[in-house]
Amino acid sequence: MSKNIDFVFKAIFQIENFWNFRSLLNYIAGLKFATLMIFKHAMVNNTQSSTALGGVKFKGRLTKSFVFNRCKQLSLILLSFSLLFSCTESQKTTSGASGDQSTQSSNELVAVGTGSRPANAPIVVPSDSLIVPGEGLGNIKLDAEAAPIMKKLGKPDAGDAAMGKAVATWFEQHDSTGHALSIFTAKDMGNSPVAKVKQIRVTAPAYKTEQGIGAFSTLTEIQKVFKVRKEKGYQIKQEQIAVYADPSGIAFEVDKDGRCIGIVVYAKGDLHPDTYARLVPGSIISK
Incomplete structure (x- = not known):
């Protein structure tokens, strides 16, 4: 089971390196820490009568397949958040570039009669x-x-x-x-x-x-x-x-x-x- 957990966390690290967004990395780091604590707690207390993980309660021994399935689900969740953050960041970048262009564009056009214009801007008279x-x-x-x-x-x-x-x-x-x-x-x-x-x-x-x-x-x-x-x-x-x-x-x-x-x-x-x-x-x- 520990090999399966290691495999999942290696996959999470690869997702981090691939997307490389600061806000996403901070979120993933928190999820990893919380998940690791849950796994450690579950492994130590796997003989207790009931264990809660991912909102599901069950009685008996914590099985390898259960842990592995939960790890896979967490991996999918993290991957989904990665995609969501990447789309958001891309929209922000595109919006920012468009705004700058609009402003520039907007700063090249001189208002006739005001007597003021940006330095080195071309003069445009209707x-x-x-x-x-x-x-x-x-x-x-x-x-x-x-x-x-x-x-x-x-x-x-x-x-x-x-x-x-x-x-x-x-x-x-x-x-x-x-x-x-x-x-x-x-x-x-x-x-x-x-x-x-x-x-x-x-x-x-x-x-x-x-x-x-x-x-x-x-x-x-x-x-x-x-x-x-x-x-x-x-x-x-x-x-x-x-x-x-x-x-x-x-x-x-x-x-x-x-x-x-x-x-x-x-x-x-x-x-x-x-x-x-x-x-x-x-x-x-x-x-």
Whole structure:
């Protein structure tokens, strides 16, 4: 009988080495110790009138076959627990890896307009919020026919028109103190009656260049990306605003704190001197 018991415990040791899970090994060690104590107690008192093992009571001598059968049952139980623990650990590992990937994945995608992103993470700007110097802003393209764009945007909150030129402005939530989108259009008088987009101005931080530059960017950040030069600024509500333009077709309005408050997209070349007189009603152009 002792050989049979040794055989069972050798099998248990092999299960331990095979699965090699700390939590499982601790559980098995406790079971082995308890089982060994029961066997030793039973061998010493095998002549007693009754013995309990595995919840079964019987009278008489403890037989080899009984002990061996109980050992086999314990081996199966331990093997079942091994399989259960292995499945649980595998699910935890898979779940953890998936969570990390989701987070990463999740950490690569930058929130447009927040101004914050993980270090070295790629900048992702939605196409309808992308500023492209000399070309356009989102779905509004320079030199595109103005009528379909105006129809899509709806009635402007403010505007002015004269001599084939017009400016239309839309405010966020129709509140004149909110972020603004302005479009300057012009007709080629004498050649075409169709008004086309010539300049676009935006103050909402959701619109950015592919490098992540937009409203709320600092002048230092702008100068790292664009070769801007200082142009004539303007004054509005007793605040002086500086203007920095890049000949690729983009200009930045910068406040006294060195932070961008607005961006104008225009055709490549020099910034038109009347730009802010057109796009910022009530502004006074600096001398």
